Amino acid sequence: MSFITGVGLTPYGKHEGASSLDLMSKAAQAALDDAGLKRAEIDGILCGYSTVSPHIMLATVFAEHFGIRPAYAHAVQVGGATGLAMTMLAHHLVEAGLARHVLVVAGENRLTGQSRDASIQALAQVGHPDYEVPLGPTIPAYYGLVATRYMHEYSVTEEDLAEFAVLMRKHACTHPGAQFHDPITVADVMASKPVAMPLKLLDCCPVSDGGAAFIVSGERTGEAGVRIRGCAQAHTHQHVTAAPGLSELGAEISIARAKEATGLAISDVRYAAIYDSFTITLAMLLEDLGLAGRGEAAARVRSGHFNRDGAMPLNTHGGLLSYGHCGVGGAMAHLVETHLQMTGRAANRQVRDASIALLHGDGGVLSSHVSMFLERVR
Amino acid sequence: MSERLGDWTKGEQAITYQTCAACRHVQYFHRAFCAACGVSDPHEERASGKGRVYAISLVCRAATPETRAHVPYNILLVDCDEGFRLMAHGETGLAIGDSVTASFRLFAGKLVPFFTKEA
Numbered sequence: 016m017s018f019i020t021g022v023g024l025t026p027y028g029k030h031e032g033a034s035s036l037d038l039m040s041k042a043a044q045a046a047l048d049d050a051g052l053k054r055a056e057i058d059g060i061l062c063g064y065s066t067v068s069p070h071i072m073l074a075t076v077f078a079e080h081f082g083i084r085p086a087y088a089h090a091v092q093v094g095g096a097t098g099l100a101m102t103m104l105a106h107h108l109v110e111a112g113l114a115r116h117v118l119v120v121a122g123e124n125r126l127t128g129q130s131r132d133a134s135i136q137a138l139a140q141v142g143h144p145d146y147e148v149p150l151g152p153t154i155p156a157y158y159g160l161v162a163t164r165y166m167h168e169y170s171v172t173e174e175d176l177a178e179f180a181v182l183m184r185k186h187a188c189t190h191p192g193a194q195f196h197d198p199i200t201v202a203d204v205m206a207s208k209p210v211a212m213p214l215k216l217l218d219c220c221p222v223s224d225g226g227a228a229f230i231v232s233g234e235r236t237g238e239a240g241v242r243i244r245g246c247a248q249a250h251t252h253q254h255v256t257a258a259p260g261l262s263e264l265g266a267e268i269s270i271a272r273a274k275e276a277t278g279l280a281i282s283d284v285r286y287a288a289i290y291d292s293f294t295i296t297l298a299m300l301l302e303d304l305g306l307a308g309r310g311e312a313a314a315r316v317r318s319g320h321f322n323r324d325g326a327m328p329l330n331t332h333g334g335l336l337s338y339g340h341c342g343v344g345g346a347m348a349h350l351v352e353t354h355l356q357m358t359g360r361a362a363n364r365q366v367r368d369a370s371i372a373l374l375h376g377d378g379g380v381l382s383s384h385v386s387m388f389l390e391r392v393r
Numbered sequence: 394m395s396e397r398l399g400d401w402t403k404g405e406q407a408i409t410y411q412t413c414a415a416c417r418h419v420q421y422f423h424r425a426f427c428a429a430c431g432v433s434d435p436h437e438e439r440a441s442g443k444g445r446v447y448a449i450s451l452v453c454r455a456a457t458p459e460t461r462a463h464v465p466y467n468i469l470l471v472d473c474d475e476g477f478r479l480m481a482h483g484e485t486g487l488a489i490g491d492s493v494t495a496s497f498r499l500f501a502g503k504l505v506p507f508f509t510k511e512a
Contacts, residue, residue: 135454135456139456145402146421146480149500149501150480150481150482151452151463151468151500151501152468152480153452153455157450159451160470161448163448163450164447164489208454211451214450255470255480257478
């Protein structure tokens, strides 16, 4: 059995002068404090990567900097799926008895540490170096391609996609740590600058500075019990050129495996934390995971289904689209928020029941998927 | 191993693909082996340059000075008649499902495939 015993999250946005290590340290300290653990009790460290300060041994760089001599440590790189992939590994390390308390941490000064062009350019390199990158695509273009196809096959409109941006912004407005606090409308999204059509600026997550961390432990360290019930992955391709058809993408495979591993069904889920790098990502994943029927996710947004007080509260912190996206830490904020919801600490954002949560992360261009169920135990 | 044919990634006006002699798997990204069955030395051929548009995105925000000079530019995924998919550029106004034919253009100093609607 494994538990998430502590979480830490910085505000996302600008942290002038803070390095990636600074942001990782801040989040890690908050997670330790939350778990009531001391540095010496941490015997495992898993960390993400930093595009601003790349290093071949980031976990030990961080361990030395933060002051931990772990028995197990290394970095993990699966793009946007990294946070949940690390959590899954920590879960298995703890279950195998290889570690008692694993610190999972990521942070990056992606907004102030480099130019926005440098950031966009660095990320575009997930494309194929010979067959894709010379064509000048960007990450929004990779997802723009997926979006036009999805819209074509399932009669989804740009206005439908805009609904997801509006919802994430509405949620971010209630979180003091979110990067954006100005409400937006569908018309605002439609009128925002074209980036890679059909995706416009407000369909895209921002670039942020920030850090996130949590501790995965073999036993509870306090009253709150948030247990990792089970998780699974699927990896079908790296490059969008080599992606399978829309009906064969990895999210459907990983959720099927996670359901099998846990014996849980989508009807058991009370809270959803779903990767939302772009509006199309969120729309597709909700439908791939079975949280909405094909082509019906936008209608569910409009009907309030995914609101804080709806039947399936979704990314109540504002998600990548509006809380912010600092790289690996980006989607870890989804897990931190889920933990706060499950332990009744989400203040004005608190949902009625978050007893079972579904988390899903996606890396690359819908290339790598991790699905995870968390369960509150009393 | 047979000699590699020149293609647009090497500056030649051609699109190439590979077919496995053992399992008939077709692949676009060049490899010394078949990614489906592992048999080495798949047969390499020039593609006809004909296909249908699978997906489109019009790039309006580019990340480098060289590519910014070209915005907006249309990026496509094209399903080629020979059974592989490739990423390319295309004329504006194309729609998913359109039959298209490849030509080649310079983009940011390199030759890239450029698809136009079949007349």
